[in-house]
Amino acid sequence: MAPAAVAPLFQPLQLGPLTLRNRVFMSALTRNRSVPTNVPNALNVEYYQQRAKSAGLIVTEGVLITQQGSEWPHAPGIWNKEQVAGWKKVIDAVHKEGSVIFAQLWHLGRISHPDAPEQKAAGVPVYAPSALSARGGKFRFLPGEPGYVTPTPIEDPTILLDLFEKAAVNAKEAGFDGVELHGANGYLVHQFLDTTSNIRTDSWGGSVANRAKFGLLTLQRLIKVFGKDRVGIKLSPAGGYNDMGMPLEETLETFSYFISEADKLGIAYIDLMRYAEVLDPVFDGKKRATKHDVVASYAHLMKHAKVFSNAGWTGEEAAAAVKDGKVEGVFFGMGWISHPDFAARLEHGKPVDTPIDFTTLYGVKDSTSEEEQRKGYADYPAAEY
Structure with a gap:
């Protein structure tokens, strides 16, 4: 039996047709171990299977829907058959453990780089809503800190919608239980929503409804493939990361509209990322984000979708929020990195204080050895029960 302080997290939850055994979820975590060709491998299978033993729901690391110049080398994709086959092995292992x-379907938009190998291989520009570059930008396989480039405005955004739909088709073929649209952290969907990255004057920009259109149409494409009760979205209204963030009034108006409209589609859940200082860079001597209580500001707008949240939750805080009806499940990130049995540790009162090796967080540089790449990835020990 779970300690009383976290017991609410260990009540099952019905998510559409799926029964989740608990409400301790594993957030998308960029780990860069699909070495060397963006195809999920045996090490990825081991990593996810370890965590599937206790997680109620796992959302994969961001899965690239097309070849992009990501700052994260060796991030997995889902645009070809080899990747589908690789993911199938991961999914089979997760299902074997009962999770x-x-x-998480991911397009980087303006956060890609034209000099990155995958962007060169794709043979297309760095696309975004508008020709506005983000400040910052480190690319782990490019010398120095080249920064983000000025992107090419996408003339017809429906081309990108087609990519998302094809990725969903591939995800379904692989056997995923559902898909989460990455609408957070300054990537493509977020770029369309935010007026600091979208200054279009056509039907894809300007008004709140126009800026929300891309994300809502993407959700509709995913629903077309998976059905509404197997689709979720992750949002970060507070902004900050990747140079995102509007004034508070505009933020509240934009995300209140988007969340209300997404909820009307009947999707399974909306994951609301709270403000996180670690995701709030300093530009011109000040923080970038628009700090506000994200759960309190938007959860009441959700009449159909489950209210999930993310970013900086402790087990006891999450359990209290579930008990009080503020959220229905909570995603944890860092806890799952150094604790493959994170949910089981919470349930049995085991410590969750194993330090993370940040030198290997995003992979072992310049190595394609599986044994080397296991370091700081699949070699963290589980507790004894």
């Missing part, structure tokens, strides 16, 4: 897994 549920959604693919």
Whole structure:
């Protein structure tokens, strides 16, 4: 039996047709171990299977829907058959352990780089809503700190919608239980929403409804493939990361509209990322984010979708929020990195204080050895029970 302080997290939850055994979810975590060709491998299978033993729901690391110049080398994709086959092995392992897994579908938009190998291989520009570059930008396989480039405005955004739909088709073929649209952290969907990255004057920009259109149409494409009760979205209204963030009044108006409209589509859940200082860079001597209580500001707008949240939750805080009806499940990130049995540790009162090796967080540089790449990834020990 779970300690009383966290017991609410260990009540099952019905998510559409899926029964989640608990409400301790594993957030998308960029780990860069699909070495060397963006194809999930045996090490990825081991990593996810370890965590599937206790997680109620797993959302994969961001899965690239097309070849992009990501700052994260060796991030997995889902645009070809080899990747589908690789993910199928991961999914089979997760299901064997009794967990549920959604693919987080990811397009970087202006956060890509034209000099990155995958962007060169794709043979297309760095696309975004508008020709506005983000400040900052480190690329782990490019010398120095080249920064983000000025992107090419996408003339017809429906081309990108087609990519998302094809990725969903591939995800379904692989056997995923559902998909989560990455609408957070300054990537493509977020770029369309935010007026600091979208200054279009056509039907894809300007008004709140126009800026929300891309994300809502993407959700509709995913629903077309998976059905509404197997689709979720992750949002970060507070902004900050990747140079995002509008004034508070505009933020509240934009995200209140988007969340209300997404909820009307009947999707399974909306994951609301709270403000996180670690994701709030300093530009011109000040923080970038628009700090506000994200759960309190938007959860009441959700009449159909489950209210999930993310970013900086402790087990006891999350359990209290579930008990009080503020959220229905909570995603944890860092806790799952150094604790493959994170949910089981919470349930049995085991410590969750194993330090993370940040030198290997995003992979072992310049190595394609599986044994080397296991370091700081699949070699963290589980507790004894």
